[in-house]
Amino acid sequence: xxALALTRSCRKRMFKMPDFRQVFLGLVIALAxxxxxxxxxxILLTLVSTFVRNGALTGAPFEEAVAARxxxxxxxNTLIYTTGSLFLSxxxxxxxxxxxxxxxxxxxxLAGILPILPLMVPPIGSALGYVMLFANNSGxxxxxxxxxxxxxxxGPVSILNFYGLIAVSSLSLAPVVYLIxxxxxxxxxPALDEAARVFGASPRKxxxxxxLPVVGPAIASAALLVGIHAVSxxxxxxxxxxxxxxxxxxxxxxxxxxxxxxxxxxAVAVSLALxxxxxxxxxxxxxxxxxxxxxxxxxxxxxxxxVKLGPWRYVVRxxxxxxxxxVILPVVGLAIGSLQPYLxxxxxxxxxxxxxxxxxxxxxxxxxxxxxxxGALAATINMAVAGxxxxxxxxxxKKSGHLIEYSLMVPAVIPHIVLAVAxxxxxxxxxxxxxxxxxxxxIAYCVMFIPEASRAASSAISQASEELSEAAHVAGAxxxxxxxxxxxxxxxxxxxxGWVIVFFLAVNEVTASSFLGGLNSAVxxxxxxxxxxxxxxxxxxxxxxxxxxVTAAVxxxxxxxxxxxxxxxx
Amino acid sequence: MNVIDTTLRGETRARIQGRGLSxxxxxxxxxxxxxxxxxxxxxxxxxxxxxxxxxxxxxxLLRSIAGLEQPQDGEISINGxxxxxxxxxxxVPPELRGVSMVFQxxxxxxxxxxxxxISFPLRSRRVEKARAHKRAGEVxxxxxxxxxxxxxPSQLSGGQQQRVALARAIAAESHVVLFDEPLSNVDAKVRDxxxxxxVSLQRQLGFAGLYVTHDQLEAGALADTLVVMDHGKVxxxxxxSKVYDAPNNRYVANFMGPSNETKGKVVEAKDLVTANxxxxxxxxxxxxxxxxxxxxxEVMLRPESCRLSREPVDRPNAWQCTIERQTFMGAFVELQxxxxxxxxxxxxFALAPxxxxxxxxxxxxxxxxxxxxxxx
Numbered sequence: 028x029x030a031l032a033l034t035r036s037c038r039k040r041m042f043k044m045p046d047f048r049q050v051f052l053g054l055v056i057a058l059a060x061x062x063x064x065x066x067x068x069x070i071l072l073t074l075v076s077t078f079v080r081n082g083a084l085t086g087a088p089f090e091e092a093v094a095a096r097x098x099x100x101x102x103x104n105t106l107i108y109t110t111g112s113l114f115l116s117x118x119x120x121x122x123x124x125x126x127x128x129x130x131x132x133x134x135x136x137l138a139g140i141l142p143i144l145p146l147m148v149p150p151i152g153s154a155l156g157y158v159m160l161f162a163n164n165s166g167x168x169x170x171x172x173x174x175x176x177x178x179x180x181x182g183p184v185s186i187l188n189f190y191g192l193i194a195v196s197s198l199s200l201a202p203v204v205y206l207i208x209x210x211x212x213x214x215x216x217p218a219l220d221e222a223a224r225v226f227g228a229s230p231r232k233x234x235x236x237x238x239l240p241v242v243g244p245a246i247a248s249a250a251l252l253v254g255i256h257a258v259s260x261x262x263x264x265x266x267x268x269x270x271x272x273x274x275x276x277x278x279x280x281x282x283x284x285x286x287x288x289x290x291x292x293x294a295v296a297v298s299l300a301l302x303x304x305x306x307x308x309x310x311x312x313x314x315x316x317x318x319x320x321x322x323x324x325x326x327x328x329x330x331x332x333x334v335k336l337g338p339w340r341y342v343v344r345x346x347x348x349x350x351x352x353x354v355i356l357p358v359v360g361l362a363i364g365s366l367q368p369y370l371x372x373x374x375x376x377x378x379x380x381x382x383x384x385x386x387x388x389x390x391x392x393x394x395x396x397x398x399x400x401x402g403a404l405a406a407t408i409n410m411a412v413a414g415x416x417x418x419x420x421x422x423x424x425k426k427s428g429h430l431i432e433y434s435l436m437v438p439a440v441i442p443h444i445v446l447a448v449a450x451x452x453x454x455x456x457x458x459x460x461x462x463x464x465x466x467x468x469x470i471a472y473c474v475m476f477i478p479e480a481s482r483a484a485s486s487a488i489s490q491a492s493e494e495l496s497e498a499a500h501v502a503g504a505x506x507x508x509x510x511x512x513x514x515x516x517x518x519x520x521x522x523x524x525g526w527v528i529v530f531f532l533a534v535n536e537v538t539a540s541s542f543l544g545g546l547n548s549a550v551x552x553x554x555x556x557x558x559x560x561x562x563x564x565x566x567x568x569x570x571x572x573x574x575x576x577v578t579a580a581v582x583x584x585x586x587x588x589x590x591x592x593x594x595x596x597x
Numbered sequence: 598m599n600v601i602d603t604t605l606r607g608e609t610r611a612r613i614q615g616r617g618l619s620x621x622x623x624x625x626x627x628x629x630x631x632x633x634x635x636x637x638x639x640x641x642x643x644x645x646x647x648x649x650x651x652x653x654x655x656x657x658l659l660r661s662i663a664g665l666e667q668p669q670d671g672e673i674s675i676n677g678x679x680x681x682x683x684x685x686x687x688x689v690p691p692e693l694r695g696v697s698m699v700f701q702x703x704x705x706x707x708x709x710x711x712x713x714x715i716s717f718p719l720r721s722r723r724v725e726k727a728r729a730h731k732r733a734g735e736v737x738x739x740x741x742x743x744x745x746x747x748x749x750p751s752q753l754s755g756g757q758q759q760r761v762a763l764a765r766a767i768a769a770e771s772h773v774v775l776f777d778e779p780l781s782n783v784d785a786k787v788r789d790x791x792x793x794x795x796v797s798l799q800r801q802l803g804f805a806g807l808y809v810t811h812d813q814l815e816a817g818a819l820a821d822t823l824v825v826m827d828h829g830k831v832x833x834x835x836x837x838s839k840v841y842d843a844p845n846n847r848y849v850a851n852f853m854g855p856s857n858e859t860k861g862k863v864v865e866a867k868d869l870v871t872a873n874x875x876x877x878x879x880x881x882x883x884x885x886x887x888x889x890x891x892x893x894x895e896v897m898l899r900p901e902s903c904r905l906s907r908e909p910v911d912r913p914n915a916w917q918c919t920i921e922r923q924t925f926m927g928a929f930v931e932l933q934x935x936x937x938x939x940x941x942x943x944x945x946f947a948l949a950p951x952x953x954x955x956x957x958x959x960x961x962x963x964x965x966x967x968x969x970x971x972x973x
Contacts, residue, residue, distance in 0.1 A: 218704035221665050224691040225698045226769065227721035240708040 047506050048423070055419040055431075058412060063434045065474050069453035070441070076452060077295040092296035097274070104268075105258060105275040105304075107189060108196075112257040115197035117250050120204025121239075123350065128212040129220070129238065130334045132343035138209070140351070145202050146528065146582045148354055149535035151555060152575040154266035156357020157195045159364035159568060161186035162270065165371030167363045187270040196263040198353050200256055204249040211245035212238075230334050244315050251312035255305050259442030261538040266559065276301050277444045277538070284451075284542060285560075291452060298445040309440055358575060364568035381569035390549050391570055398540075398551040398574065401465060402533035405472035406526045409480035412473075414522055417484040418514070422493065432481070439478035446475060447539035463545030471543055472533040479532060480525050487521020488514075527585045531578045612773050612805035613639040613662060618671035620657060620829075630829035631657040632668055637824065637831070641772070644799055644806040646820035646837075648813060650852070654829040655809045659775055662807065663698055664691030676772055692721070697766040697804075699779040703758045705750035711737070711761050712746035718769035736764045740794065756787035763791070767798060774799075776808040780815060792818060813853050817841065825849050846885045847895050847972045857898040857945050863888050870971045871913075872896060877939045880913040880966045886973025895972040900931065902968035903947035905960050914964040918945070920954045934962065 077088050092098065123141065127133050148156075160168035161184045172183055185191060219241055223233040239246070264275040274282070276297055283294040336343060364370065366377040385391040416435065420428025438446060450471050455462035461470075491514060499509040537552035544553025551574050558567045620632040631654045639645045647655035660666040662673060664680065667688060673681040675696060680689040697718065705714050715736060716729035724732075730746075737743055740760045750758055759779065766774050776795070780788045796819060799806055810816050816823055817837040825833045825840060825848075833845040844850035847858075861874030866888050869880050874896055881896060888894055909917070921944070922933040932954065934945045945962065954960060 216702050216704060218700040218702050219706055221663075221691070222698065222700055222704035222765075223706070223717070223721075224665070225663050225694075225696060225775075226718035226765070227692045227695075228717075229692055230690075232721065237706055241706065243708065 051506060052419065052423065055416060055423075059416055059431045059434065062412065062416070062474075062477065065470065066434070066437050069446075069449035072453040073295055073449040074299075077292050088292040088296040089299075091290075092293040092300075095293065098279075101274050101276060101279050104273050108192060108264060108268075108273070108275055109254055109257045111189065111193035112196045112200060112260075113250055113254045115193055116200035116253050116257075117204050117246065119197060119201035119350065120249065120253075121208050121246060123201065123205045123347070124209035124212055125234070125238070126343050126347070128209050130336050130340065130343065132336055132340035132347075133333070134344060134347060137347055137351075141202050141205050143582065144351075144354055145199060146531050147579050148199075148358060149531070149575060149578070150199055150260075150262040151266070151535060151537050151552070152361055152571050153199055153354070153357045154195060154263050155555075155559075155564075155568060155571055156360035156364070157186050157191070158266060158270065158360075159370065159564070160356065160360035161191070162370060163187060167360065167367070167371075170371065170373075187267060189271070189273065192263060192267045192271060192273060195267060195357075196257060196260060198350075199263075200253045201350075203253055203256065204246075207245050207249040207252070208242060211242040215241055234334075247315040248312055251308050251315065255308045255312070255440075258304050258308070259301060259444060261444050261541075265537075265556065269560075276304075277442065280444050280448060281541060284448075291448075294448055295452070298442075298448050301442055302445055305440060305442060358572075361568050361572045361575065364565060365572045367565050367568075370564050381565045382573075385566055385569045385573070390546075391554055391566065394544075394549040394551050394554040395570065395573065397465060397468075397549055398534050399577070401469050401472060401550065402530045405469055405476065405533045406480075406529040408469075408473055409477055409529050410484065410522050410526045413477060413480035413484040413525065414488075414518070417481055417488055418510075421485065421488050422496070432485070435481040436478050438474055438476075443475055443536075443538040444542075447471065447542040450474075450539070451542055462543075463547055465548045468540065468543050468548050468550055471539045472529075472536065475536070475539060476529045476532050480529050483521060483525025483528060484518075487518040487525070490521065491517035524585060527581055531582055534574055534578050611638040612641050612643075612676060613637070613807065614672075614674045615658070615662065616672045618658065618661060618668045618673065620654075620661070620666070620668045620670075630654070632661070632671075633829035635671075635826075635829070635831055639773070639805045639807055641805050642799070642803040643821045644796075644808060644819055645822045645824060646808045646810060646816040647824050647826060648810060648816040648852070649826035650811055653826040655811075655826050656777060657829075658826075659777055659807060659809045662773075663696060663775055664689060664694050695771055696773040696775055697769055697771040698775040698777065699762050699766045701778045701781060703750075703762040703779075703782075705758055705761055705765075707750055710747050710749060711742065711753070714750065714761055715765045715768050718765060718771075722769065733764070733768055736768045739767075739798070740764045755783050756791070759783050759787070759791055763795070763798075767802060767804070770802075772804055774804045774806050776806065778809055778811070780810070781812075788815075795819065825852065827852075844884060844970070847897065850884075850897050850970060850972075855900055855946065857900065857903075859896050859943075861894055861896050863890050863892045863894055865890060866892075869966050870894070872971065875938060875940050875943060876936070877916070878913065879964075879969055881969030881971040882967050884970045884972055888971070888973050892973065897970045897972065898945070898964060898968065900946045901948040902964055903934075903945060904963045904965075905932070905947060905949055905954065906963065907960060910961045910963040914966065914969055916945075916962045918960055918962055920956055920958045920960060923954070923956055925951075934960075936962070 078085060080087065123137075127137055158166070160166050163169065163185045166184075166186070169184055172178065176183075186195065215238075219237055220233055223237040224230070228236060259277055260275075261277040261281065264273065264278045265281065268274060268278060280294050280297050280301070283290045283297065365381050366379070368376055368378070368380065385395075413435065416431055420431040424431070450467065451462065453459075454467055454470070461467040495513055495517070496509050499513045504512065534551065536550075537556060540550045540552025541556040544550045551570060555567045555571060558564075558570075615635060615637040618632045618635045619630070622629045622631060633654070635654070635658060637645070637658070647658060649655050657666060661668045661681070662675070668681065668683070670683045671681075672679060672683065675694055678689075679685070679687060680694050681687065706717070709717065712730055712733050715733040716724075716726075719729035719732060720726065734746065737746060740763055742757065742760050742764060745753070745757070750761065753761065759782075762779065780791060783791065792815060795806075808816075808819055810819075820837045823833075823835060823837045823840045824831055827848050833840055833849045835843075840849060841853045844853060850856055859874045859876055861872035861876075861879065863870060863872050864878065865871040866883070870883050870888060871878060871880050872894055876896070879896060916936045916938070918934040918936040920932055921935045924931040924933070926948075928951070929948050930951055932947045932949055934947055936943050936945055947962070
């Protein structure tokens with residue numbers, strides 16, 4: 028093209044082309060408003076319909092909820108469960124992080140596996156697997172132990188109590204702590220530890236006086252995050268707590284809907300209490316998270332200071348293996364449980380009947396098909412929405428785009444059980460009548476997991492070079508051409524990783540599914556809870572195993588790209 | 598602040614003694630020697646500076662003495678106590694070596710106040726709190742940090758952080774202070790200031806210092822003894838002026854400062870070496886190895902060794918030249934000279950006072966045979 032022709036072409040486009048940027052931004056804002064509406068509308072409507080009676084504000088639902096029999100026990104249980112899980116998961120997570128980042132027991136493979144571990148075994152698989160293994164009398168693990176050691180009485184291990192509930196939950200929560208603390212240790216200047224040693228502190232004193240205090244803000248932040256997870260956790264308290272007679276707030280909310288007649292007003296009141304607890308935690312979490320940034324004084328890290336454990340390092344490595352084993356173990360429990368006709372049956376009675384039932388029975392078959400298709404749909408919608416909104420806010424709106432980024436993060440701080448309650452109350456009645464439809468389940472998945480999708484999209488976009496886009500613009504490419512030819516190829520892996528994460532979370536979702544699923548919208552989470560409540564454990568095991576294996580296979584196949592995307596989430 | 602006993606200063610026994618230290622890494626490209634049979638002595642009141650490019654092993658040597666790394670062979674003693682011996686399989690952890698150290702990244706503990714940072718070495722050696730804080734206060738005053746005891750390190754400027762690191766290192770009154778490139782993160786003005794303070798603190802306290810740097814100007818300004826390292830080996834030890842003016846080999850000569858270089862063949866080797874080079878026949882001093890007629894040698898010449906005059910000068914080592922270009926260097930100018938040699942024109946760099954010549958002018962160069970270095 029001659030210089031003159033180039034100028035002419037530019038001029039033509041300058042005057043004739045409509046401004047696609049404006050159109051695109053308009054679209055973005057409409058989309059953002061829709062998402063914000065989907066998040067805020069149910070919550071506000073729920074609050075109004077519960078606490079406004081006859082046009083006046085009322086605290087009656089609160090009084091009724093608190094007056095309910097056993098409410099103080101429920102609060103007490105929630106407190107014990109939350110603090111117990113918080114301390115145990117922090118102990119495990121901090122130990123793993125310290126041992127793997129600062130000692131010669133380090134195993135590189137562990138650093139690769141741990142971040143994606145929560146994506147390998149879902150909470151429902153973990154909880155159910157442990158029940159299958161260690162239910163007092165009928166658990167296959169207990170039966171084996173009794174047989175091997177010739178024990179006559181029940182046990183010897185019991186999972187159906189507070190200790191078991193806290194231990195199993197903590198195994199799942201520990202990687203959250205590990206991720207945050209190990210990142211803090213990696214960012215910490217190793218010279219801080221070295222200086223302590225040179226100036227006379229023993230390795231033990233260095234750990235307590237320097238290493239731990241320096242990463243202290245990160246530890247506090249992780250602890251509060253885990254506390255928020257625990258206080259709003261539903262799957263573990265429901266699966267393990269039911270047999271142990273332990274009811275937490277989230278299980279109580281579920282029961283208020285499951286009883287006949289349902290008591291939505293009390294459920295909302297309890298949800299609000301739960302929400303307040305979470306915000307209390309969040310308030311402190313944000314305060315210490317701000318301190319995390321301040322705590323690390325930059326320095327060139329020469330080499331990682333290692334603590335020489337000597338022969339102890341084999342003990343520490345053995346503990347690594349024990350931890351990994353404890354996380355994988357429930358899958359074995361699920362596998363065995365799925366072969367039994369009833370819990371406690373011997374090997375002679377093992378068969379594939381449960382799988383035949385699960386795949387033959389229309390309810391369970393529908394649940395599997397629905398969960399996988401709704402999961403895939405939610406993942407696709409969320410990554411498309413999050414990709415477009417995050418790109419627009421990070422690259423085009425910049426500062427004013429923060430509002431979009433924040434609003435996409437809002438569902439992360441609303442317990443799923445509360446979100447489910449709000450969705451049911453807002454969309455069941457007129458004018459939507461969505462109760463029991465797949466659309467409502469899809470909306471729930473999309474709203475719940477938009478924060479995960481946004482995090483993945485934001486990390487993908489921030490890793491893509493902005494200069495490459497600018498170069499494309501200077502070379503004459505318009506917005507859409509640049510997006511398609513330059514931006515998309517750079518972010519496609521990150522978006523794919525986000526897709527896998529959302530797919531996994533949606534397929535394994537239990538909390539909201541148990542509320543929103545119905546006859547016409549059977550999903551795995553709903554059927555699992557339903558069957559579990561009716562004692563059909565073997566079928567639940569078979570169904571959960573199928574889901575766990577399929578989702579784990581998807582995660583494993585994409586583990587290379589997920590590792591990076593998942594590790595960057597905080 | 599207590600000044601060290603003069604008898605101790607005169608004591609000949611080394612504070613730090615390293616013998617036959619070796620450490621190698623196996624990498625993709627073969628074996629890398631971080632330390633290759635290194636021996637070193639540091640006496641009371643002496644400042645020894647380890648100089649070399651990155652990867653020459655200087656930091657490994659310093660960290661081995663601190664106890665932060667372990668060599669694979671050799672022996673280290675501090676204050677006469679053996680802290681590492683490969684032969685006896687003996688290794689003392691850093692906290693029991695009683696040395697102090699100033700880190701490149703300062704390594705100030707962010708969760709401790711300035712006074713807590715400075716008194717930490719005393720506290721961890723069981724000095725009671727009141728005394729440790731009193732001592733920290735004295736040291737803070739000495740390095741110009743009065744009144745900052747309650748601040749956190751993050752509330753200080755880079756230069757102040759460096760002073761805290763320095764104060765922490767001297768607060769424990771250790772006989773040995775190690776410096777790991779402490780000035781590479783502060784800006785030029787603060788660097789000169791703190792460098793002078795380090796010298797005066799050492800004079801006052803008399804500790805044995807080991808200082809690692811890759812900056813030859815900083816090294817020259819600080820060192821009583823300069824140790825030049827290359828690929829894990831000590832290539833020259835001596836006072837800075839000696840190392841600069843009489844380098845053992847081409848590597849040291851190059852590292853210590855800019856120079857003009859060429860190659861030539863020896864014509865005659867007596868007290869002075871006469872060699873035939875592209876610059877013509879030169880007469881120089883042999884600085885390393887042995888040569889005889891016919892050998893190939895390297896010839897080097899520092900820019901400041903070129904004496905320029907407007908009058909013709911006598912051979913040997915005399916040339917006529919044109920001032921091609923002047924580069925302003927502050928106190929003096931660097932001259933790029935176009936020299937007419939027997940095998941065609943060549944270029945030399947020289948230093949001269951400002952305003953002594955103008956570009957395009959004709960001048961004569963004379964180089965003393967002592968300044969014309971010949972390396973085998």
